[in-house]
Amino acid sequence: MPHNDNLTTDRPTFVSHLECAMTGERYEADQLHGLSRVGRPLLVRYDLEGVKAALTPEMLAARPADLWKYRELLPVRQTANIVSLGETATPIVPLERERGNVWVKDEGRLPTGSFKARGLVMAIAMAKELRITTIAMPTNGNAGAAAAAYAALAGIEAVIFCPDDTPEINVREIAAQGARVYRVNGLIDDCGKLVGAGKEARGWFDLSTLKEPYRIEGKKTMGLELAEQLGWELPDAIFYPTGGGTGLIGMWKAFDEMEALGWIGSKRPRMYAVQAEGCAPIVRAFDAGERHAVRWEDAHTVAAGIRVPQAVGDFLILDAVRASGGKALAVSDAALVQAVEDAGKKDGLLLCPEGGATLAAYRDALASGLADAEEKVVLFNCATGLKYPLADQSRFLDRHAPVDWAGL
Ligand SMILES: *Cc1c(COP(=O)(O)O)cnc(C)c1O
Numbered sequence: 253m254p255h256n257d258n259l260t261t262d263r264p265t266f267v268s269h270l271e272c273a274m275t276g277e278r279y280e281a282d283q284l285h286g287l288s289r290v291g292r293p294l295l296v297r298y299d300l301e302g303v304k305a306a307l308t309p310e311m312l313a314a315r316p317a318d319l320w321k322y323r324e325l326l327p328v329r330q331t332a333n334i335v336s337l338g339e340t341a342t343p344i345v346p347l348e349r350e351r352g353n354v355w356v357k358d359e360g361r362l363p364t365g366s367f368k369a370r371g372l373v374m375a376i377a378m379a380k381e382l383r384i385t386t387i388a389m390p391t392n393g394n395a396g397a398a399a400a401a402y403a404a405l406a407g408i409e410a411v412i413f414c415p416d417d418t419p420e421i422n423v424r425e426i427a428a429q430g431a432r433v434y435r436v437n438g439l440i441d442d443c444g445k446l447v448g449a450g451k452e453a454r455g456w457f458d459l460s461t462l463k464e465p466y467r468i469e470g471k472k473t474m475g476l477e478l479a480e481q482l483g484w485e486l487p488d489a490i491f492y493p494t495g496g497g498t499g500l501i502g503m504w505k506a507f508d509e510m511e512a513l514g515w516i517g518s519k520r521p522r523m524y525a526v527q528a529e530g531c532a533p534i535v536r537a538f539d540a541g542e543r544h545a546v547r548w549e550d551a552h553t554v555a556a557g558i559r560v561p562q563a564v565g566d567f568l569i570l571d572a573v574r575a576s577g578g579k580a581l582a583v584s585d586a587a588l589v590q591a592v593e594d595a596g597k598k599d600g601l602l603l604c605p606e607g608g609a610t611l612a613a614y615r616d617a618l619a620s621g622l623a624d625a626e627e628k629v630v631l632f633n634c635a636t637g638l639k640y641p642l643a644d645q646s647r648f649l650d651r652h653a654p655v656d657w658a659g660l
């Protein structure tokens with residue numbers, strides 16, 4: 253393994269306790285937890301005064317550029333429990349041919365080709381720390397792939413359930429990384445119910461989005477990394493493709509922690525939660541002024557990663573979006589597919605469909621005046637476009653026939 257100080261140095265850890273995101277009830281750290289007593293996500297809390305005394309932005313700048321550099325703000329206690337496939341810092345790439353001042357944080361560069369690696373590397377490291385032997389999870393594809401990879405590395409058994417129309421590459425990749433994978437005739441929340449039942453029947457640990465406390469902490473590093481890369485000055489707006497919302501919730505938590513540490517001020521980006529018109533429970537709840545979202549029936553969209561009919565963290569997403577002055581926005585599949593095509597053909601950046609959704613939403617926001625072209629905006633492309641079926645746009649050439657050079 254290449255030498256990486258982030259992995260080999262034993263640093264003090266600062267987790268103080270866990271807290272129910274809904275009621276604030278305290279839970280002890282270093283014990284196995286799923287949801288809180290009221291069935292809501294648990295958030296990890298830190299001794300931020302302690303972190304402030306131990307860690308400065310200057311120290312961070314000197315460390316290797318990966319997720320583990322933020323170790324003092326992460327839950328893993330023992331270095332021996334860290335699993336890693338090289339969770340590199342991801343670049344922020346400008347879309348120069350696009351109108352406006354818009355940048356893409358390209359999470360497709362992470363291990364297993366998606367930002368699910370950030371959440372799952374943390375959840376699996378903590379599963380190892382808490383001596384879990386078998387994990388189970390529902391997935392639309394990318395989370396299952398990341399879970400499988402890190403579970404293999406940690407020597408933990410993984411059982412994964414995905415909707416039967418999950419992108420083929422994801423299903424195969426999950427199995428190739430050592431997990432047992434089942435295709436289920438239902439949606440992701442139906443798969444989640446199977447995991448819940450299997451938890452009772454087999455004692456599996458449920459690694460579903462937000463149903464254990466640590467995936468958020470991994471996703472939080474997107475917020476830490478973004479701030480550090482932008483010189484501790486957050487952008488004016490963030491467009492985030494929202495399924496379970498872990499990343500949006502995690503970044504929002506990171507912003508508060510960084511402010512408490514004195515690394516950033518009180519300025520926050522407007523957070524735009526982007527969904528597909530065929531599955532937009534958060535948008536519907538936002539527009540209705542509700543704090544919880546009702547399940548979206550007959551969910552459909554080509555952007556599999558955001559086809560999540562119901563999210564346990566709905567209120568955390570909606571609270572953050574509202575507090576930031578942002579909005580929840582829906583785009584059509586036609587618009588997101590067009591955005592993927594444009595970014596690839598004009599700017600050379602192959603987005604995933606969910607990333608395309610953020611670009612489509614940004615274009616709408618410019619057109620409607622929600623955003624203006626001068627503002628600095630960051631879109632999240634959460635997986636590599638290479639994981640999705642691409643249209644065949646090639647032409648055939650018969651090398652034995654005369655070639656019409658003028659027509660090529
Ligand atoms: C999972 C996923 C999302 C949604 O992420 P959440 O944080 O769960 O809302 C978006 N895009 C891609 C590519 C994904 O795999």
